[in-house]
Amino acid sequence: MKISILYFSKTGKTKRxxxxxxxxxxxxxxxxxKTMNLDEIDYKFLDESKAVLFGTPTYYANMTWQMKKWIDESKNCNLEGKLGAVFATAHYIGGxxxxxxxxxINHFMVKGMLMYSGGSALGQPYIHLGHVSIGDGNEEEDKIARIFGERIALKAKELFK
Known part of the structure; x- marks a missing residue:
């Protein structure tokens, strides 16, 4: 089974x-x-993926214009029925x-994706909407990011195997 991680990263934090x-x-x-910056997407791999995660830095309390542009222009990319998840990076809490x-999440639901985070159903750590990394991140945030990835993969296997 294939899983794609698409992201935009200017400074390298979201890529990390x-x-x-x-x-x-x-x-x-x-x-x-496979991880892919928005300017280097392997569309064949993406099409074959059962789950797709999307990551963005937080600019002005929202996703980047590059991510929004990709969403707007990706009408030939069929995401319907795929498991979706999101993550974000920010300079500070409350950013x-x-x-x-x-x-x-709203945009990808419109594209027909099944959005998932694990929420509180899986217990600690609670990952409500998706993973968030603040500043340069730290060991605890990195641990939660790994758990987030594991949870998405397990749910994809449950749904699509």
């Missing part, structure tokens, strides 16, 4: 988190995962990551 989430996904057997993630 994407790679850590990938580590969590890689703990689950029979999953092939708008929840708004960015909620906005992305």
């Amino acid at each position: 988190v994407a790679e850590i989430i990938k580590e969590g996904i890689n703990t689950i057997d029979d999953i092939e995962v 708008g990551a929840n708004v960015a993630m909620t906005t992305m």
